[in-house]
Amino acid sequence: MPQDSTYKYQVPQGDTVSHHSGKKASPAAIDTALAGIPSAAPLKNVQVQLTPEQQLSHELGNWFFGALFLILLVTLFFPRLFKRLKLLFYSRRAKAVYDDRQPDYHALLLQYLPYYRNLAADQQTRFLQRTVVFMTSKQFEYVEIAPEERMPLLISATAVQLTFGLEHYLMEHFEKIYVLHHDYHYGLNSVPFQGHVAHDGIYLSWSNFLKAYDDYHDGDNVGLHEMAHALAYVNFNVSEGRDDGFHDRFIRFSSTGRKVFDKMQDELSGGFLGSYAASRYEEFWAVCVENFFERPTSFKIQLPELYEAMCLLLNQDTLKAGVILNPIENA
Ligand SMILES: [Zn+2]
Known part of the structure; x- marks a missing residue:
């Protein structure tokens, strides 16, 4: 229809009837002004x-x-x-970073991550590729701390370690990861935080993050702990970043996990997992993750059914060669 193109009609200079005087023109004034513009009427005949x-x-x-x-x-x-x-899209963007920095990143992961050191060479390649994709898909915010290249790499590697057996590992809901220096105060809480997960992002204190890797076998790892919260969040609080396999298997995990958790609460004792795990089921899950990776042998001896449930849920077992239990569609 010809009139559909009238919006492209170029208004002649001076057709600012409502602005010349600084006040709104009356309809009559507008009609008068338009009458003085030959091509303004009739609009349907305008040839653009x-x-x-x-x-x-x-x-x-x-x-x-x-x-x-x-x-x-x-x-x-x-x-x-x-x-x-x-x-x-993320993979393509990450490829350039991977091609450029692969030897240095490989050296850093070997230096800091026992989990990475224990992987076979082909698994290390897959791990590093996932880590770079995760890292380049996030925005890292440094709060009163100077950024270092190893920070986003190691934090991303911690997330990839937890999700290495899952198909979807990007936890897309979380676009931002905040890196703070030391313990910090959050909200009205009087107890200082080492890390936490909120709707707007994942928060980690760098000094505590590094300390966890100084002693990897004490079952205390703030990076893995917060990533466990983040993984639960994207699977049960929001939909962006959900892994359907993990989501569905969590019900089976809980049929074992809830029994152990309830027993810990009844006995007012944390036992192998510690009292913090008995405080809330969310913390029970996060502490299970820390111990699953840092103390797998003791975990399996002390709580064999729960250990098995963790293996099935995460589709990996660090005590077995090859680590991943069932092949993953999205490597
Ligand atoms: Zn927690």
Whole structure:
């Protein structure tokens, strides 16, 4: 329809009737002013001649809105496809970083992460690739601490360690990871925090994060602890970042976990997992993760059914060669 293009009509200089006087013009004044513009009426007869630049801009605009509409459709109706496209985007962005920094990153992971040291060479490659994709998909915010290259790498590696047996490992809901220096106060709590997870991001204190790797076998690891909270959050509090396998298997894990947790509460004793694990089921889960990775042999001896439930849930067992129990579709 010809009138659809009238919005591109170029208003002649001086057609600012409502602004010249600094006050709104009356309808009569506008009519008078428009009457003085020959091409302003009748609009349906206006023949618009677009310059090549305008034509191009018009077409680009159509393409842009078309692409936006397509993304919206895919997001709403094909969430799995959208996840895959997003992963592809992150993977491509991460590839350049990986190609450039792989030897240094490999050396850093070997230095700090016992879990990485114990992986076979092909598993190390997969681990490092996942770590770089995770790292480049997040925004790291440094709060009163100077950034170091190892910080985002090691923090991302901790998340990848926990999710190494899962198909979806990016925890997409969390776009930001905050790195603080030491213990910090949060909200109205009087007890200082080493880390926490909130709706807006994952918070970690760097001094405590590093300390956990100084003694990797004491069952105390704030990085793994907070990533355990983050993984539960993306699977049960929000939908972005959910791993369907983990989500469904957690019910089976809880049929064993709840029994152990209830017993700990009844006996007012934490036993092998410690009293903090008996405080709330969320903390029980996070402490299970810390001990699963740092003290697997003792965990298996002390709480064999719970250890087995953890293996099935996370699809990995660090006491077995190859670590991963069932092959993962998205390596
Ligand atoms: Zn906790």
